[in-house]
Amino acid sequence: MDFGLTDEQDMLRATARQFVADVCPAEKAKQWDEEGVVPPELFRGMAELGWFSLPFSEEEGGDGGGPLELILIAEELGRASFDVAMCYIGVLIPGITVFRWGTEAQREFIRKQVMTGRHRLAVGLSEPDSGSDAAALRTTAEDHGDHFLVRGQKAWCTGGGLPDTTIATYVRTGSREPKHGGISLLLVDPSTDGVEVRRTPTLARHILGTNEVFFNDALVPKENLVGPRDEGWKVMLSNIELEKVIITGGYLGAAQATLDEMLEYARTRHAFGRPIGNFQALAHAMADLQTEIDSARLLAYRAAWLLAQGKPCTREGSMAKLKGSETYVAAARLGMQVCAGHGFSTESVMSFRYRESIVATISGGTSQIQRNGIARSMGLRSY
Secondary structure, three states: OOOOOOHHHHHHHHHHHHHHHHHOOHHHHHHHHHHOOOOHHHHHHHHHOOOOOOOOOHHHOOOOOOHHHHHHHHHHHHHHOHHHHHHHHHHHHHHHHHHHHOOHHHHHHHHHHHOOOOOEEEEEOOEOOEOOOHHHOOOEEEEOOOEEEEEEEEOOOOOOOOOOEEEEEEEEOOOOOOOOOOEEEEEEOOOOOOEEEEEOOOOOOOOOOOEEEEEEEEEEEHHHEEOOOOEHHHHHHOOHHHHHHHHHHHHHHHHHHHHHHHHHHHHHOEEOOEEHHHOHHHHHHHHHHHHHHHHHHHHHHHHHHHHHOOOOOHHHHHHHHHHHHHHHHHHHHHHHHHHHHHHHOOOOHHHHHHHHHHHHHOOOOOHHHHHHHHHHHOOOOOO
């Protein structure tokens, strides 16, 4: 088994690392988070480097990159913050979905607007009463000939309130039985009459922000339907393994950067006549954490390799997402302990890591849902 990267992949990783150092170091990401701003240089820089077009084939106007290339970018962006990584991932995944299932006009929109960074996509899936049980969604789209009238409410729509954004919204167009049927995907302009976007106050993740979206007889043209009507569940699941893999890259970068930051502090902070990192209690804990990070990275790279070979990786993707998210949480918790009072100060980057890490085991599929999937692959039914 070859664990090495190609020269091109090494160059891509080095470019992404330099981009973070120049444009979005952790201190800058913390500032953006506290100010709740989306810096134009972030999205513009990603677009100029061709990252939004990377996963698409050259024939389709892209650069032919695969899952491993995407995870390398996500990992480096995660060193700034997971929210910075999601500025990339959160646009890329719905873009790939729309391009795969969309009409030629919708594919051209992805080529001209999304691949170039001129426009963003957000996903409207979760609702107040349906998160992990996504098929229980209640937002409806009533057929009115050449358009749908959309009614309902979405929650936790990350990035949906940013300018130049279209919300890829999953709605109920058919019967609720069976509940995985009758679901469709619509592209909704948030400026449409009858659509209201409200920012949700959160502990962290303030760069993209997350939102409630209310639909009150919002008129959506029929040509905004993506994929087959009433088969949105299939559309929704079509890139779920890729999403887990790339998201895990963001967790890995954030966890590794968190460890690197506590290591630097442990080398320079002295107590009882020596650097605190030389005390076995801290040294062993950080050694254990590096082992956990490397384990998560191997799980993620394995899933990425399987995807690149066109092989199923539902189990492996869930393992990677589970391990990556929980490792980031563990890293931030240990970082607070190592940095002690310094970490408790809100001026420290570590305090920012701690705030941001908490939601890692919830968003993108909870740890419990990942364990359910893994257990099911073992022939067990845990719910």
